[in-house]
Amino acid sequence: MLTTNYVPGVPSWVDLGSPDVARAAEHYRGVFGWTFHPLGPHAGEYGVFRHDGRTVAAAGPLTGDDARSAWTVYFQTADADTTAAAVAEAGGEVRVDPFDVFTNGRMAQLTDPGGADFAIWQPGDTAGLDEVTGPGSLGWVELQTPDPAGVHDFYRAVFGWTVTTVPADADDGAYTVFTPEDGDESTSFGGVADLQEGERAHWLPYFEVADTDAAVSRNAALGGRAVLPTADLAGVGRMAWLEDPFGARCAVITSSPA
Known part of the structure; x- marks a missing residue:
């Protein structure tokens, strides 16, 4: 996390x-x-x-x-x-x-x-964000790319990341996660997903929210749209991909209890 x-x-x-x-x-x-x-x-x-x-x-x-x-x-x-x-x-x-x-x-x-x-x-004077993981803050990042396996070596070389594939279960497919150098499973911070057809590669930030459905509704009411409808991921949480009125994309997630 x-x-x-x-x-x-x-x-x-x-x-x-x-x-x-x-x-x-x-x-x-x-x-x-x-x-x-x-x-x-x-x-x-x-x-x-x-x-x-x-x-x-x-x-x-x-x-x-x-x-x-x-x-x-x-x-x-x-x-x-x-x-x-x-x-x-x-x-x-x-x-x-x-x-x-x-x-x-x-x-x-x-x-x-x-x-x-x-x-x-x-x-320098600014170490980074004041808060992550809590409601209203960054909780995860995901690389959406046309060749997930092809970029593993790049990020290993640049940052020393460990790349681990989480086995598939009955409901969801395998998922590759990134962990910082010398970290362990508890310090994983991001993952890799196949790029949707017609899209360009990008890093997608996930923001933690108390209620994913409510956040999706607020985004739509303010002129945005849902790129990926709300979905439940076993053991992970309830999430959706959003686009704001100018086309910028992020995701929202209500994580499952630890």
Whole structure:
């Protein structure tokens, strides 16, 4: 499970790129109860989402003419420059070279060989999100890619992740999960799924909610839609994939009791 013990390789930040940050902030306030806090003139329109006073995500304007609205998952690193070089060596793309975000940390924007975008975060004053796993916060990340097995070696080389396939049971198929280097089953933070036909590869953040059906209804009422209808996964929880009014996708889940 995710924790705020941000060892190298685990998700430590997630942000939304949107063509209308103010409207997107209102949308997610309605869906999750988040409040949006701009970081000031020096940060442009970028700001953080808070839930019960704790930072759980962030949002900012799109950059680049061909950019589309999407959530980006950031993985922790002790050295952004070294990790970016490892991405290039392993066959990925460095879309934005490492740069400092004031004194908060150092980041880079990257793409894996399957076409999924992600980012890395080398902490400075900001270690990462204030809260994960609890209601209204990030609880899991999932790579949706056209060649799940083909990207295993890439992420092993870049982050040292352990890749484990959970055996199929009577109801669900086998599922591959990621664990940070030197971690164990209790520190797994993400998984891999086959890409849906006609879609592009992406990392999908899952946000924990108290009631998945209610979150799906709120999203629809505010102009979003359900990409994957609500479903129950044995031993995991009740979940759905959502799209906001600008096309950015995330998932919601009400996890089964531990």
